[in-house]
Amino acid sequence: xxxxxxxxxRDLFAVIGRGITKSFDNLRVLQDxxxxxxxxxxxxxxxxxxxxxxxxxxxxxxLVKLESGDIYILDEPLSRxxxxxxxxxxxxxxxxxxxxxxxxxxxxxxxGLYGIRGQERIRRIDEVLRVVxxxxxxxxxxxxxxxxxxxxxxxxxxxxxxxDLLLLDEPTVGVDPVTKQSFWGYFRELTKEGKxxxxxxxxxxxxxxxxxxxxxxxxxxxxxxxxxKLKEFAGLKKQLRMKxxxxxxxxxxxxxxxxxxxxxxxxxxxxxxxxSKMMExxxxxxxxxxxxxxxxxxxxxxxxxx
Amino acid sequence: xxxxxxxSQSLYRIWSVGLRVIRQTKRDRxxxxxxxxxxxxxxxxxxxxxxxxxxxxxxGIVELYSGPVQESVVxxxxxxxxxxxxxxxxxxxxxxxxxxxRIDGAVVLGNNAISLILDGTSPQVAGTITTVVQTGLQAAxxxxxGSLPIRSGLPAVNTYYVYGYxxxxxxxxxxxxxxxxxxxxxSLNTTIGFLRERLQxxxxxxxxxxxxxxxxxxGYILAYMVLSTAQSAITFVILVVGFKVPIGGxxxxxxxxxLLLSAGSLSFGAFLSNFVTTEFQVMQLNPVVTxxxxxxxxxxxxxxxxxxxLRPLSYIFPLTYACDALKLTLLKGASLAxxxxxxxxxxxxxxxxxxxxxxxxxxxxxx
Ligand SMILES: Nc1ncnc2c1ncn2[C@@H]1O[C@H](COP(=O)(O)OP(=O)(O)O)[C@@H](O)[C@H]1O
Ligand SMILES: [Mg+2]
Numbered sequence: 001x002x003x004x005x006x007x008x009x010r011d012l013f014a015v016i017g018r019g020i021t022k023s024f025d026n027l028r029v030l031q032d033x034x035x036x037x038x039x040x041x042x043x044x045x046x047x048x049x050x051x052x053x054x055x056x057x058x059x060x061x062x063l064v065k066l067e068s069g070d071i072y073i074l075d076e077p078l079s080r081x082x083x084x085x086x087x088x089x090x091x092x093x094x095x096x097x098x099x100x101x102x103x104x105x106x107x108x109x110x111x112g113l114y115g116i117r118g119q120e121r122i123r124r125i126d127e128v129l130r131v132v133x134x135x136x137x138x139x140x141x142x143x144x145x146x147x148x149x150x151x152x153x154x155x156x157x158x159x160x161x162x163x164d165l166l167l168l169d170e171p172t173v174g175v176d177p178v179t180k181q182s183f184w185g186y187f188r189e190l191t192k193e194g195k196x197x198x199x200x201x202x203x204x205x206x207x208x209x210x211x212x213x214x215x216x217x218x219x220x221x222x223x224x225x226x227x228x229k230l231k232e233f234a235g236l237k238k239q240l241r242m243k244x245x246x247x248x249x250x251x252x253x254x255x256x257x258x259x260x261x262x263x264x265x266x267x268x269x270x271x272x273x274x275x276s277k278m279m280e281x282x283x284x285x286x287x288x289x290x291x292x293x294x295x296x297x298x299x300x301x302x303x304x305x306x
Numbered sequence: 307x308x309x310x311x312x313x314s315q316s317l318y319r320i321w322s323v324g325l326r327v328i329r330q331t332k333r334d335r336x337x338x339x340x341x342x343x344x345x346x347x348x349x350x351x352x353x354x355x356x357x358x359x360x361x362x363x364x365x366g367i368v369e370l371y372s373g374p375v376q377e378s379v380v381x382x383x384x385x386x387x388x389x390x391x392x393x394x395x396x397x398x399x400x401x402x403x404x405x406x407x408r409i410d411g412a413v414v415l416g417n418n419a420i421s422l423i424l425d426g427t428s429p430q431v432a433g434t435i436t437t438v439v440q441t442g443l444q445a446a447x448x449x450x451x452g453s454l455p456i457r458s459g460l461p462a463v464n465t466y467y468v469y470g471y472x473x474x475x476x477x478x479x480x481x482x483x484x485x486x487x488x489x490x491x492x493s494l495n496t497t498i499g500f501l502r503e504r505l506q507x508x509x510x511x512x513x514x515x516x517x518x519x520x521x522x523x524x525g526y527i528l529a530y531m532v533l534s535t536a537q538s539a540i541t542f543v544i545l546v547v548g549f550k551v552p553i554g555g556x557x558x559x560x561x562x563x564x565l566l567l568s569a570g571s572l573s574f575g576a577f578l579s580n581f582v583t584t585e586f587q588v589m590q591l592n593p594v595v596t597x598x599x600x601x602x603x604x605x606x607x608x609x610x611x612x613x614x615x616l617r618p619l620s621y622i623f624p625l626t627y628a629c630d631a632l633k634l635t636l637l638k639g640a641s642l643a644x645x646x647x648x649x650x651x652x653x654x655x656x657x658x659x660x661x662x663x664x665x666x667x668x669x670x671x672x673x
Contacts, residue, residue, distance in 0.1 A: 061514045082518075090514040094507030098326065100333040105326070112322025113515040115315050141333075161515075 004070045014039045014165045014196035015060055017071035022052075022059055022219075029055045031219045033069070037198060038212065042187050045200040046207040046301070047216030053200035054093060056216070057167050061090060074165060086114060089163030093170050095154040099143025103134075103153055106142055107160060114161040128156040131186060148179035155186065166190065168199045172206060184209055204298045213297070215304060222304050227297050234303040236295035237271040240278060242287035244268055250285050269293075319517045323525020327499070328532060337495065341533060345487045345541045349548070352479050363431055365389040366400045366412035366423075375446040376415040382442030383413065388434060397423065411435045480545040481632035482605030487541065488534050488564060489571045489625050490596050496526060496575030497588050504579070509668075519665045523576055527569045534568035535561065545636070554639030560632065562642065566653040567628040573660035580667045599625040624656035 004010065004018055015037040022030040029052045037043045045053045058064040060073060062081035071078045074087060090096075097106050107125045111117070116124055129135040132152035137145065142153060151171070158166060172180045187197045191211070199210070207213045208227050215222040215230070223230055237260075244250050247266050254261045259281070260271040268285070272278040282290065331337050367380060383389055392409060394400050400412035400423050410431045414421040422439060424432035503509040512522060538560070545551040578595065582588050602612060603625035612620055620626050631649035634640035642650070 058510075063510055063513065085514055086516050088514055090511055092507035092510050094505065096507040096511035098330060098506070098508060100330050101326070105329055109322055109326040110511075110515070112325070113319055113512065113517045115318055115516065117318065158511075 004072055010072055011075045012039060013037060013072070014043075015071065015073050015198070017060070017069060020056070020059060020069035020071065021067045022055060022064060023067060029219050030059065033216075033219070033221045034224070035060075035071075035214065035221065036224055037196060037214075039196050040191055040194045041211035042191055042197045042199070042209070043212040043214065044207040044210035045198065045214050045216055046202070046204070047200075048202050051216045052219040053216055054169055055219075057090075057169055057198070057200065061088065061167065084165075086161060087164045089158040089161065089166040091154055091158045091166075091168045091171060093173075095150060097142050097150065097154055097157065099141070101142055102139050103129075103142055103145075104138045106153065106157055110157045110160045116161065124160055124162075128159045131159060131189075132156045133182065147174055148176050151175050152179060152182075155183070164195055166195060166197045168197065170201060171199050172201065172203075204296065204301065208297050215301060230304075231295045231297065231300045234295075234300035236300050236303065237273050238278065238295065239293040240268075240270045240272055240281060241291040241293055242268045242270070242282075242285055243289040244285055244287050254281070254285070315516070316521060320521050320525045320528060323517070323522060324528030324532075327526055327529035330499075331495075331529070331533060341491065341537055342540055344491065345483065345537060346544055348487065349480065349483055349541070349544050352483065363389050363411070363434060364392065364409040365435065366392050366394045366403060366409045368394045368397055368400055368412060368414040370415060371417040372415070373417070374449070375443070376420070378446035378449060379413070379415065379420065379439060379442035382445060383438060386438055388438065397421070413439055479605065480541075480549060480551050481636045482603070482629040484538060484541045484545075484564070485567060485625055485628040485632050486600050486603070486605050488537060488568050489599070489628070490592075491537065492530050492534060492568050492571040493575035493578070493596065494588070494592050496530070496572045497579045497582065497592065498585055499526070500576050500579035501582055501585065501588060513668075519668045522668070523573060523661065523664050526576065527572055530568050530572045531565050534564055538564045551637070553636055555635035555637075556641050559635045559640070559642040559645065563628055563631045563635070563645070563650065563653065566650070566657055567624065570624055570653060570657040570660050573657065573664040576664035577660055577667055599623040602626070603629045605629050624653060627652040627656075 004016060007016065010016060013036060015035055017033070017035040020030050020033040020035065021028075033056070035056065045056060047053055055064060059066055060071060060078075062078060066078060073081060074084050076084050098109070101109070104125065107128070108121065111121045111124060125138075126135065129138065132155055134149060134152055134156070137149060137153065142150065145153065151174070155168070155171065158168070172183055175183065187199075190197050199206070201207060211226060212224065213227055213230060214224045223233055225233060243266055245266075247263055247268055251261050251263055251268055254268070254270060262269040268287075270281055272281060278292070331341075365383065367383065369376065369380070383391060394403070394412065397412075397414050400409070400414065403409045404412065404423060404425050410425055410428060412423040413435070414423065420439065420443070422432075422436060424435060426432060500509070503512070513519070542553075546553055578591060579588075582591055598619065600606075602616060602620040603623055604612075604620065605625070609617065609620050609626065627649040631640075631645045631653070634645055634649070
């Protein structure tokens with residue numbers, strides 16, 4: 001049997017996979033990839049275009065046949081994905097709405113697929129429209145809505161069955177900053193309810209807001225962890241930017257202690273591993289002015305991607 | 307009872323898809339117009355083109371016997387400006403001239419019979435000649451009945467076709483047109499419908515739900531059953547009210563044929579959608595698939611007049627059986643039992659095969 005049948009805490013993960021491999025024609029799109037998505041978190045698949053994020057999502061939902069590998073979704077093997085479907089909410093990149101129908105008709109259709117009817121349907125529709133702050137659009141033709149509204153209605157349709165696991169492919173692309181902000185609010189709310197939200201993006205700042213990030217490149221999973229841990233993993237440290245009176249002398253002293261130091265005029269940049277080290281350096285140097293520079297996810301990504 | 311619960315859930319999902327497709331069609335004004343207007347325009351055009359009045363038909367008259375009836379017919383033919391008349395000596399001369407294409411038909415006036423020698427390759431012309439001779443004969447009959455105490459001495463009209471068959475063009479085109487419209491409309495719309503579902507991402511979203519592929523196609527079929535029934539009803543009214551086509555046969559049989567054809571055409575259209583990526587390609591692919599069927603189905607020309615080497619194609623095309631079945635039921639009063647084999651059987655096979663291909667291909671496309 002596969003290695004995953006042995007994993008004792010398998011049920012703690014919304015999605016857990018090993019050795020995920022997939023080719024289209026002769027192109028290897030996913031190469032021996034692991035994936036670990038804990039329950040109740042926002043998880044971001046981060047990678048440049050064409051790195052295989054969409055394909056991985058489609059594999060997880062059984063839309064693309066797996067070449068080799070082993071995946072469990074909500075504690076069910078991929079072969080039994082059908083019984084998980086009622087608990088999944090998928091939003092493809094294209095925004096899955098029928099533009100010629102009204103918002104209400106779109107929601108009614110998706111509700112129908114999940115067997116939601118009668119009073120419950122009315123209640124659910126009101127609820128998801130309230131979540132995306134668009135209760136007044138009910139009777140508007142969906143295709144006439146603005147881009148941001150269209151996106152929010154797509155999300156509403158994806159929420160109609162109160163899914164335990166949401167898979168949102170580039171949910172914030174082409175969305176205005178205000179809508180984007182509200183999306184992050186929804187995601188937080190959802191995880192508070194114990195739901196798992198998986199998104200894909202190629203934008204660092206988006207990934208930075210998630211609990212977990214999976215770095216993908218050329219069909220490989222480079223790293224999987226929280227943004228902070230990832231920076232550590234990439235060997236990135238906080239930096240102290242200090243304005244000092246005697247830069248050369250101070251620098252020689254710090255280098256002598258084995259610290260990484262860079263100089264620009266009367267300003268010293270020193271890498272520090274933790275807060276106590278930082279205090280130590282500040283005590284010693286006594287700068288006229290200083291600033292702490294947090295490492296960015298981007299620099300971590302650049303470092304890992306090389 | 308877990309099972310009945312599952313069945314009702316499944317039916318509810320099919321219903322949801324069907325309702326959605328009908329709502330979409332309702333919104334799409336152009337489709338609605340196409341649904342209602344297309345058969346009307348086609349039928350009116352074809353009806354008039356095939357049964358309109360003619361001028362300049364070259365008609366030969368062979369007067370073997372001259373009596374009051376014969377004279378009345380000749381007067382009638384001369385009075386009509388439809389014909390330019392040539393007087394001929396014998397029936398054989400008439401046949402020869404028709405063969406050579408010099409005249410379009412001839413009326414041979416004998417003592418006991420009036421013979422029409424017609425060119426079956428021009429059914430419209432043949433029909434016009436027949437009609438005028440018959441009205442002449444009726445006029446003569448009215449005169450004779452007025453003057454004679456007994457109904458006698460009225461010659462029988464015998465019609466002989468030199469080529470072809472007795473084509474009741476506008477009559478036979480009506481039912482065939484119904485079949486062609488349903489096939490064309492349903493397959494084209496579903497190909498585009500499924501293509502859009504794929505491009506919009508709704509197909510993927512729908513497949514990541516409790517809805518399975520069979521339910522998806524079934525939902526479409528449900529919607530198009532309603533649409534096709536509406537379209538048939540419209541066509542029906544035009545046939546009966548507009549063209550006074552005598553309707554015999556069982557309406558239930560007609561409905562069954564229409565629904566089978568519609569379900570098959572739909573599955574066929576869904577299957578085709580796997581081979582296109584733009585609506586432009588649909589417009590290019592559709593005629594390739596529908597034109598040969600339409601032409602070879604016996605809708606416009608009888609199967610018997612299609613050359614032997616092409617005829618196997620006719621017998622493969624489902625439209626052939628639908629046209630035949632609709633003609634038989636609508637015009638000749640056939641019952642469902644009469645058309646069970648081969649027509650209904652062929653349509654059932656068509657449906658089963660395309661339904662399998664449609665559902666199988668959706669799966670494959672995703673795999
Ligand atoms: N159905 C498919 N057939 C062939 N190639 C595909 C298919 N889907 C994706 N690919 C290829 O797989 C690679 C990864 O695509 P994708 O998963 O969409 O990347 P991302 O979502 O990260 O941009 C791309 O090179 C893409 O062209
Ligand atoms: Mg993508």
